[in-house]
Amino acid sequence: MSLPKLDTVTGALLIGTWLSSLFYTVEVIQLARYFKRFKNDGWMLKLFVSLLFGIDTVSMVGNYIGVYLYTITHAYDSAYLLNQNWPIPLYLFATGLVAASVQLFLIIRYWRLTRNLFTTPILFLLVLVAFGGAYWSGITIAIFPAFADRAKVRIPAATWLISEAIADVCIAAALIWEFRKARTVFTDTKSILNRLVALTIQSGGAGAAIALSSLIAFLCNNESNVPAGIAYCLGRVYILTMLANLNLRQSGRNGSSRATPSLQKTHGARSTERGMESEGVEHYGGIHVHRTVHIEDFSQVECAK
Numbered sequence: 001m002s003l004p005k006l007d008t009v010t011g012a013l014l015i016g017t018w019l020s021s022l023f024y025t026v027e028v029i030q031l032a033r034y035f036k037r038f039k040n041d042g043w044m045l046k047l048f049v050s051l052l053f054g055i056d057t058v059s060m061v062g063n064y065i066g067v068y069l070y071t072i073t074h075a076y077d078s079a080y081l082l083n084q085n086w087p088i089p090l091y092l093f094a095t096g097l098v099a100a101s102v103q104l105f106l107i108i109r110y111w112r113l114t115r116n117l118f119t120t121p122i123l124f125l126l127v128l129v130a131f132g133g134a135y136w137s138g139i140t141i142a143i144f145p146a147f148a149d150r151a152k153v154r155i156p157a158a159t160w161l162i163s164e165a166i167a168d169v170c171i172a173a174a175l176i177w178e179f180r181k182a183r184t185v186f187t188d189t190k191s192i193l194n195r196l197v198a199l200t201i202q203s204g205g206a207g208a209a210i211a212l213s214s215l216i217a218f219l220c221n222n223e224s225n226v227p228a229g230i231a232y233c234l235g236r237v238y239i240l241t242m243l244a245n246l247n248l249r250q251s252g253r254n255g256s257s258r259a260t261p262s263l264q265k266t267h268g269a270r271s272t273e274r275g276m277e278s279e280g281v282e283h284y285g286g287i288h289v290h291r292t293v294h295i296e297d298f299s300q301v302e303c304a305k
Contacts, residue, residue: 008224009081010070016229017063023236024060027053030243037247052101052242056235059094062087063232083145088228089138095235096134099164099207102238103127106171106245113178123174126167133160150222157227161215164234165208172204203241210234 031053035046066087074080107123110116136156144152179200210233218227 006081008221008226010067010225012224012226012229013063013067013070013232014229016225016232017067020060020063020232020236023233023240024056027056027236027239027243030240030247034243034246038249048101048105049242049246052098052239055094056098056239059091059098059235062090062094066091082147084141084147084150084225084228085145086142088145088225089142091228091232091235092134092138092141095231096131096138096160098235099134099238100127100131102242103130103167103171105242106175109245110171110174110178113175116174119174123167123171126163126170130160130163130167133157133163136160147223154218154222157218158215161211161218161231165211165215168204168207168211172200175200203237203244206237207234207241210237 031049034049066085069085069087070081104124104127107120107127110123111120114120133156137153137160140153140156210230214227214231214234217224217230
């Protein structure tokens with residue numbers, strides 16, 4: 001049996017691991033920065049970050065093992081090269097879990113920022129569909145590993161990648177909308193809000209672009225590892241999105257997150273001027289977002305009594 005064309009089998013995975021390694025290096029730097037600057041963050045958040053980094057590391061090691069098996073151990077084994085072996089389903093399972101976790105992390109932040117009962121469930125549903133598509137794809141490949149059976153994974157892969165891209169874009173759009181509204185209120189913190197908007201666009205756009213590129217490569221040639229090579233970077237992008245959001249906060253001397261002095265001044269002035277208001281505070285990216293509830297005029301209250 002003749003060997004398949006190795007550019008789209010082993011070459012695609014090799015290049016994918018090179019690019020993924022660059023992202024992983026940045027990921028390690030961002031992780032070290034987070035634990036150094038925010039030592040007083042809650043243990044649950046630290047555990048969450050550590051677990052996701054551990055899962056992503058397992059996925060990264062699996063990618064390296066997969067490339068080694070393809071290029072060294074089974075370099076001339078045509079039967080092995082014509083199959084998608086266990087590292088491919090492993091990366092699908094790990095990437096699906098990491099992506100869903102980071103997206104839910106952003107959705108929870110959006111919920112705390114807005115308490116929006118309409119948009120939040122829609123975003124959650126999109127994440128759930130993407131997570132199911134990733135695991136559906138991994139299970140299908142594990143059962144039918146041959147490239148000749150690649151058509152069987154067309155629907156699961158399309159479901160995963162399309163819903164992943166839509167979820168990224170929708171989460172980014174929802175956050176940007178809220179940041180733009182907040183920017184018109186907190187004029188003293190425009191620079192922070194502008195950075196949050198830019199970061200949200202970059203992170204959401206990067207995830208969506210990689211997912212759609214992988215889908216296009218799959219639809220153009222479903223008997224190659226080019227889609228897998230492109231998607232190798234997806235898990236790293238999601239971890240970087242989460243760490244960038246966390247590291248954008250400002251830290252005090254004790255390593256805990258705090259608001260900027262200008263916004264603390266704004267909050268103090270508002271509290272002084274509005275004695276008849278009850279203000280709720282939410283934290284996002286080093287800023288305080290205030291939700292104000294107006295209480296009736298005192299004269300009306302006296303009449304009611």
